[in-house]
Amino acid sequence: MKSRLAEKAKILQDNLGRCTLCPRRCGVNRLAGQKGYCGTGARPVISSFGPHFGEESVLVGHGGSGTVFFTSCNLRCVYCQNYDISQLHQGEEITIEELAEIFLRLQARGCVNINLVTPTHQIAAIVPALLKAKDEGLHLPIVYNTGGYDLPETLAMLDGLIDIYMPDMKYADSSTAARYSDAPDYPQVNQAAVRQMHRQVGDLVIENGLAVRGLLIRHLVLPGGLAGSEQIFDFLAEHISPHTAVNVMDQYHPCFRADEYPPLNRRPTKPEYETALACASRKGLRLIQ
Numbered sequence: 001m002k003s004r005l006a007e008k009a010k011i012l013q014d015n016l017g018r019c020t021l022c023p024r025r026c027g028v029n030r031l032a033g034q035k036g037y038c039g040t041g042a043r044p045v046i047s048s049f050g051p052h053f054g055e056e057s058v059l060v061g062h063g064g065s066g067t068v069f070f071t072s073c074n075l076r077c078v079y080c081q082n083y084d085i086s087q088l089h090q091g092e093e094i095t096i097e098e099l100a101e102i103f104l105r106l107q108a109r110g111c112v113n114i115n116l117v118t119p120t121h122q123i124a125a126i127v128p129a130l131l132k133a134k135d136e137g138l139h140l141p142i143v144y145n146t147g148g149y150d151l152p153e154t155l156a157m158l159d160g161l162i163d164i165y166m167p168d169m170k171y172a173d174s175s176t177a178a179r180y181s182d183a184p185d186y187p188q189v190n191q192a193a194v195r196q197m198h199r200q201v202g203d204l205v206i207e208n209g210l211a212v213r214g215l216l217i218r219h220l221v222l223p224g225g226l227a228g229s230e231q232i233f234d235f236l237a238e239h240i241s242p243h244t245a246v247n248v249m250d251q252y253h254p255c256f257r258a259d260e261y262p263p264l265n266r267r268p269t270k271p272e273y274e275t276a277l278a279c280a281s282r283k284g285l286r287l288i289q
Contacts, residue, residue, distance in 0.1 A: 005131055008157045012124040016042050021154050022074045022120050023189045038072045038121035039089055044099045044129065045071040045122070047091040051111050056247055056288055058204075058211040059113060059143065059164075066111030066140065068102060070118045070126075075147050076182040077170075079258040086118065087256075099129035100136070107140050112210055113164070115143040120150050123158070130161060141212055144197075149183055152196040164204075165197035166216045172228025172235075180226070180261065187228075191235060204245035204286070216288060217246045221276045224263040229276035237283040245286045248277050 015021055016030040026036025033041055051064030059065045069082075071091030084090045094102075103114050119126050130142065141163035148167035169190055171177040177186035197215050204214035219232060229248075236244045250273045258264040280287060 002131075005127070005161055009124075009127045009131060012127055012154075012157055013042075016124050021123060021151065023149055023151055023183075023185065024074055038074050040072045040121055041093075042125070043093050043095065044125040045089075045091045045093045046099070046102075047071050047085045049102050049106065051106070051109060052115065055115065056211075056216065058206055058209065058216075058288060059115065059166075061112040061210050063110035063112050065113055065115040065143070066103070066106030066109070067115040067117055067145075068099075068106075070116070070122045072121060073118050073147060074121050075149050075186075077147075077256075078180050078261055079252070079255055079264050081253075081255045083256040096125055096129045097132065099125065100132040103129065103133040103138050104136060107138055111140065113141045113143050114138070115145050117145045118147065119144060120146050120154075123154060127158070127161065148190045148193060149181075149186055150193040151189070152192045155193060155196045155200070159200045163201065163213045164211055164216060165201055165214075166218060167194060167197060168218050168220065169194065169232045169236075170220065170227060172231035176226055176228070180264070191239075194236075194240060198240050198244075203241050203243045204288070215240070215244065217244060218249060219246060219276075219280075220249045220252055221268050221273050222252055222264065223266050223268045223272065225272065226264070227276075230279050233280045233283045233285060236285060242284045243286055245288045246280055247288045248273075248280050 018027050019030050024037040028034035028036040030042045047069045049068040052067040053064045055065045072089050073086035080086050143164045144162045145166045174184045178184035201214050204216050253267050254265050
């Protein structure tokens with residue numbers, strides 16, 4: 001297992017020479033300092049790290065989720081609540097060795113998992129850092145906390161390393177995804193990614209109140225039904241698992257450029273959220289908060 005993961009780490013690093021790690025497939029040489037859509041080179045760039053108590057209860061426990069917020073993103077969501085990190089690229093470039101040390105420090109502080117926030121475009125640096133940290137005693141579950149715009153081929157390289165996949169499922173409609181996140185193929189890519197994630201880890205497993213393995217979907221309810229909640233829940237129930245764990249989130253509020261894109265300039269109404277929640281429940285999905 002260890003040697004196979006080391007081989008995968010090398011393949012991911014080599015890919016940076018003509019980067020096709022995410023659906024953008026920019027083809028730039030990140031090893032030579034070129035930057036594509038995500039604006040990130042070969043080394044990891046983070047904005048912050050520490051115990052986080054605002055995640056789902058099954059990820060928090062007593063010690064908090066050990067979050068590492070990676071700078072930049074391969075989406076351009078006009079309503080991003082972390083736009084300073086994702087689109088203004090605020091963060092610090094570090095080494096793979098320093099990233100491994102961060103993972104170990106979070107474990108030493110009593111965190112219950114390592115939560116990789118927006119890892120998609122930096123996975124070639126994250127994998128060797130995780131392998132180094134595991135060699136030095138890291139044993140916590142690893143959470144892949146992503147916007148959901150991931151290539152199944154890249155995810156396949158993570159098999160055996162990621163314990164909990166936590167992707168967004170943002171949109172069911174291509175034109176909506178294009179308008180609000182500059183990703184017209186998001187629904188198709190997202191569904192293929194979720195299939196690959198579930199193939200690797202299965203349904204969410206909770207032991208003593210904490211998630212230890214499996215798939216946990218996040219779905220943010222948008223105003224005006226823009227997220228296509230019913231279609232997404234249909235897909236999960238029919239093509240992933242009727243027992244899929246889903247957090248149907250109600251915390252949307254206008255941020256960044258949302259005022260330019262009505263109806264994103266308002267919060268979802270209570271009936272809009274309750275309709276989405278009832279739909280997930282009706283499909284038999286496992287509701288998580």
